[in-house]
Amino acid sequence: MTNKKNPLSANYRLGFLGAGQLARMSGLQAFRYGIQLGVFSDRDEHEPVESMTPHSHTGSFESAEDLITFAETCGVLTLENEFISSEILKQAQEKSNTPIYPSPATFALIENKLIEKQTFEDAGIPVTPYTLIQNDRQLTEFGNKHGWPFLLKSSKGGYDGYGNETVHDLKEALEAFGSLGGNEGHNIIAEAFVDFTHELAVQVARNETGHEVYPCCETVQQDHICVGVKSPAPVEKSIRKKAKELALKATETIDGKGIFAYEFFLKPDGELLLNESAPRPHNSGHYTIEGCVTSQFENHVRAVLGLPLGSAALRKPAVAMINLLGTDQRDAQVEDTEQALAENDGHLHIYGKLDSRVGRKMAHYTLLGNDLEETYGEAEELTEKIRI
Amino acid sequence: MTNKKNPLSANYRLGFLGAGQLARMSGLQAFRYGIQLGVFSDRDEHEPVESMTPHSHTGSFESAEDLITFAETCGVLTLENEFISSEILKQAQEKSNTPIYPSPATFALIENKLIEKQTFEDAGIPVTPYTLIQNDRQLTEFGNKHGWPFLLKSSKGGYDGYGNETVHDLKEALEAFGSLGGNEGHNIIAEAFVDFTHELAVQVARNETGHEVYPCCETVQQDHICVGVKSPAPVEKSIRKKAKELALKATETIDGKGIFAYEFFLKPDGELLLNESAPRPHNSGHYTIEGCVTSQFENHVRAVLGLPLGSAALRKPAVAMINLLGTDQRDAQVEDTEQALAENDGHLHIYGKLDSRVGRKMAHYTLLGNDLEETYGEAEELTEKIRI
Numbered sequence: 001m002t003n004k005k006n007p008l009s010a011n012y013r014l015g016f017l018g019a020g021q022l023a024r025m026s027g028l029q030a031f032r033y034g035i036q037l038g039v040f041s042d043r044d045e046h047e048p049v050e051s052m053t054p055h056s057h058t059g060s061f062e063s064a065e066d067l068i069t070f071a072e073t074c075g076v077l078t079l080e081n082e083f084i085s086s087e088i089l090k091q092a093q094e095k096s097n098t099p100i101y102p103s104p105a106t107f108a109l110i111e112n113k114l115i116e117k118q119t120f121e122d123a124g125i126p127v128t129p130y131t132l133i134q135n136d137r138q139l140t141e142f143g144n145k146h147g148w149p150f151l152l153k154s155s156k157g158g159y160d161g162y163g164n165e166t167v168h169d170l171k172e173a174l175e176a177f178g179s180l181g182g183n184e185g186h187n188i189i190a191e192a193f194v195d196f197t198h199e200l201a202v203q204v205a206r207n208e209t210g211h212e213v214y215p216c217c218e219t220v221q222q223d224h225i226c227v228g229v230k231s232p233a234p235v236e237k238s239i240r241k242k243a244k245e246l247a248l249k250a251t252e253t254i255d256g257k258g259i260f261a262y263e264f265f266l267k268p269d270g271e272l273l274l275n276e277s278a279p280r281p282h283n284s285g286h287y288t289i290e291g292c293v294t295s296q297f298e299n300h301v302r303a304v305l306g307l308p309l310g311s312a313a314l315r316k317p318a319v320a321m322i323n324l325l326g327t328d329q330r331d332a333q334v335e336d337t338e339q340a341l342a343e344n345d346g347h348l349h350i351y352g353k354l355d356s357r358v359g360r361k362m363a364h365y366t367l368l369g370n371d372l373e374e375t376y377g378e379a380e381e382l383t384e385k386i387r388i
Numbered sequence: 389m390t391n392k393k394n395p396l397s398a399n400y401r402l403g404f405l406g407a408g409q410l411a412r413m414s415g416l417q418a419f420r421y422g423i424q425l426g427v428f429s430d431r432d433e434h435e436p437v438e439s440m441t442p443h444s445h446t447g448s449f450e451s452a453e454d455l456i457t458f459a460e461t462c463g464v465l466t467l468e469n470e471f472i473s474s475e476i477l478k479q480a481q482e483k484s485n486t487p488i489y490p491s492p493a494t495f496a497l498i499e500n501k502l503i504e505k506q507t508f509e510d511a512g513i514p515v516t517p518y519t520l521i522q523n524d525r526q527l528t529e530f531g532n533k534h535g536w537p538f539l540l541k542s543s544k545g546g547y548d549g550y551g552n553e554t555v556h557d558l559k560e561a562l563e564a565f566g567s568l569g570g571n572e573g574h575n576i577i578a579e580a581f582v583d584f585t586h587e588l589a590v591q592v593a594r595n596e597t598g599h600e601v602y603p604c605c606e607t608v609q610q611d612h613i614c615v616g617v618k619s620p621a622p623v624e625k626s627i628r629k630k631a632k633e634l635a636l637k638a639t640e641t642i643d644g645k646g647i648f649a650y651e652f653f654l655k656p657d658g659e660l661l662l663n664e665s666a667p668r669p670h671n672s673g674h675y676t677i678e679g680c681v682t683s684q685f686e687n688h689v690r691a692v693l694g695l696p697l698g699s700a701a702l703r704k705p706a707v708a709m710i711n712l713l714g715t716d717q718r719d720a721q722v723e724d725t726e727q728a729l730a731e732n733d734g735h736l737h738i739y740g741k742l743d744s745r746v747g748r749k750m751a752h753y754t755l756l757g758n759d760l761e762e763t764y765g766e767a768e769e770l771t772e773k774i775r776i
Contacts, residue, residue: 006722010738024419031740034722034738035740333394350422353398
């Protein structure tokens with residue numbers, strides 16, 4: 001049984017709801033504090049964290065009972081995804097008497113795209129223009145007001161471009177509305193295409209001891225997938241400052257305890273629009289493992305354990321991160337890493353997934369340097385031969 | 389079953405012989421490469437690594453069969469202590485067809501203090517004056533030649549001052565000879581007290597792809613236990629350079645593949661004497677986790693997996709490490725860490741041992757800064773209130 005008082009105890013267990021690479025990288029930081037790791041997975045297949053602990057549980061994310069059984073073995077629970085409803089989290093927390101951070105109340109304010117946008121809009125944080133779509137007429141109206149094409153998004157559960165459709169006309173819009181589950185009662189929102197020059201991201205760690213705001217970085221996207229990150233973002237300092245202010249304000253708005261990530265569009269006129277938020281470590285912050293004094297994963301653990309947070313300052317003037325996506329469909333293995341490993345201040349992280357699939361996030365590579373574009377270019381070159 | 393070809397595979401397993409904090413900190417670096425961890429412990433009590441993997445084995449370090457059973461589940465084995473004989477390691481390697489690094493042949497050259505000193509002396513590396521003690525007369529002769537007091541050491545198995553006795557006269561020497569097992573056939577060596585100004589240490593990572601030599605650091609000792617480390621060592625640059633050269637030469641002498649640590653005495657005349665070596669990560673190198681671009685633990689893993697090594701360069705001009713020894717006899721928990729955690733570039737590591745004992749190595753704290761003595765003093769202050 002877990003110690004429930006002092007989290008810095010060898011018999012204290014931090015439980016992760018979800019078992020993928022975010023839990024794996026957070027778990028590595030939990031281990032440095034001498035504690036144990038519990039993991040709750042909703043999948044039968046092997047998951048990255050399961051090889052890191054003897055304390056693996058399997059169950060349904062929709063079953064409060066399954067979560068309660070797991071919660072009772074842990075001192076605190078945390079999230080690595082947005083797949084569990086705030087209502088189920090609330091029940092699990094109350095019945096098990098094990099706290100969950102980010103809290104169910106925090107999560108309730110951002111748990112689907114509609115509520116999330118309303119929450120931040122109400123707080124005065126500019127968000128991408130959107131509307132809830134309930135009939136054909138609203139599709140036409142949205143297109144007429146904001147221009148075609150626009151995006152249709154399932155309000156719950158999308159990531160890496162899944163659950164999103166770009167629609168160019170009413171016919172496509174109606175098809176997408178159906179394929180996204182609109183006819184089965186799923187909330188579908190329309191979102192305007194924003195003309196932007198950069199996609200930016202900021203992570204914020206926050207708990208009762210204070211907060212740490214990470215540098216504003218740029219996420220480089222291809223086909224709705226983040227392929228790389230540049231930090232600090234190559235935009236004016238005042239823009240980075242503004243993005244950090246908005247990110248902190250957003251975290252305060254939801255009274256967040258844990259690590260949070262915010263993605264922004266930077267418009268040509270310098271305006272920032274909040275695009276998405278995540279109540280967990282985020283791909284845009286993987287570079288912080290070596291790139292910052294304290295990584296997003298370590299501050300995630302510190303935040304949920306109620307410990308003082310560590311500095312989010314950059315270790316070097318320029319940090320580049322390249323996502324290594326699956327190149328083949330096969331048993332996972334990584335080849336041709338020699339150049340990347342041998343490079344000074346180049347850092348490879350592999351997630352321990354058993355199967356490679358083309359385009360799947362399998363690993364990442366971080367390179368620290370002095371000039372941003374040069375460092376990013378080098379990181380791309382050093383990783384271009386890697387097969388995974 | 390483990391993949392035996394490409395170590396960067398999700399079903400590749402790195403096996404540790406020993407389950408303490410050195411295996412724990414190395415294991416954290418193994419996980420970053422997406423691989424699995426196997427652990428072989430010779431103890432019934434819970435060990436730090438056992439909470440980090442579902443693949444724990446228990447057996448005897450003196451049983452080749454136990455080791456073979458374990459080795460067959462792993463792609464490669466490595467050591468975290470010197471408690472298994474090279475002969476048993478050799479048998480385990482041959483019968484399981486699983487390589488062990490450092491190799492049994494390497495370990496055979498340093499597996500006890502007598503052989504170790506002969507190996508390095510033969511290679512022209514200056515060592516502390518010593519002799520094998522086989523009778524009373526040799527005790528008197530050694531004292532007369534090198535002066536009283538001197539040290540008696542059990543040739544095998546000592547650490548942190550255990551297995552060592554300081555003897556001031558023949559009566560004490562005879563008693564110590566007996567208590568160290570000399571009358572039961574254990575090899576006992578006499579070692580002269582060396583007049584030194586500093587105790588220095590150097591770690592070396594080496595494999596078929598090359599080598600990396602870490603900065604020469606100073607180990608601060610109290611009662612034969614390392615209480616702290618300063619890096620780089622506050623001695624002349626030429627001395628640090630010489631220590632690094634000797635450490636590399638020693639590693640080449642034993643054809644080492646893995647991570648190795650060497651402790652030196654610096655005499656007032658500037659001469660360096662090799663005191664001890666270890667074919668594994670070492671307490672003197674814990675500061676490298678944040679203090680160097682690539683830690684001793686990561687290069688340990690890279691070296692035994694046959695991967696290119698990472699840079700051993702310091703991240704900042706001054707790095708201080710403080711060992712946090714048990715302050716109480718109780719269930720392990722760490723208290724009053726707030727100051728240490730909140731300090732910029734201060735890094736706490738707790739080992740996950742279940743029981744605190746006074747003086748037991750339970751955790752450590754690393755602080756990065758610009759001025760060595762100032763940084764070390766701050767690290768001492770920040771940790772003095774911690775109870776564990």
